[in-house]
Amino acid sequence: MQKPGTTLPKTIIDFAVQCHTCRKWRKLETEEHFEEFRSKHTKDRFHCNKLPGTTCEDTTNIINYDSSRVWAMDKPNIPKTPQGFKRIVSMRNDCSKLDVQYLTPQEKKIRSSVEMACYLDKHPEFKDLSPSDFSFMAPKLMRDTVPKIVVKDPASGTKQKKNDKNKQ
Template identity: 65%
Template sequence: MEKGSASSSPETEKTPQATSSTKILTGTSVIVAYAVQCDNCYKWRKMENEEHFEEFRCNHSADPFVCNKLSGTTCEKPADISFDSSHVWVMDKPNIPKTPKGFKRIATLRSDYSKVDVQYLTPQGKKIRARPGMMDYLQEHPECGPISPSDFSFEAPKVMRDTVPKHVVNNPASSTKKKRKLK
């Protein structure tokens, strides 16, 4: 698995709308790292895992992430990773709720890089792709506890076009491909 190289460039790109981001490895559409951008210095900090990432994401507007929320980290430290085209980046919307226990939120980049599909994996291993399905599921499974459909968000992260490989950008064909890639 590739490591993001630490870049000491002082001007890590500031992306306008979302401060939380998931990063996806080119080609295999597997997320290799989660990063959050500091509200002060705009550097990107890698998160240890998805749970950590979601903690910052869910509360982003009320309590923006800053470097010193990570122990031993300050804005003086070089960025953990830089926003560039060495990987494809996808940007989650801020304030997406933390995934309820037992569930997993899966973001899959389409092979033509056109968009990301979001689905949830239930504790029983069922994949759910939209809110109505989740409402049915929660009704059928009261044992999941006091969880409401609003604890889930199917809002797709945005694919950052600047980080998509050039040959794909220049050739936006095959966008009619079926979304059946999901497995």
């Protein structure tokens, strides 16, 4: 999920999870927390009381689902990112969709399962990992929360330069 600004941020700013009882969205402290809940979404649904000292009546850490932020819904049950790796979700410059990449401990960017399989093959130190420990399924961009007029700031597009082959 992303917060608004004069330009749209390219990366995720806040992480939230929805309570299965009261349907409130709760902001989580860390991405790790978020990944933990996401990885067992179906088996073990989230409820407010899974956060220490929190009940459904609590109004702290609540985020309303509205267009004051751009929302992206992750698919459920995506594996927790293996230690040393980082899962990066970024928005395309034209706000059409999101892309998922993994950053390896060597800071190499991996963009697909095929690339990941290849990388793991070449790195015996990760022999305990398999491509299925990574998911390149992008979160769904919630169209109703994307501002109609997107002001583009050329300076903020540098992180995505390598994706420019998508342009006409």
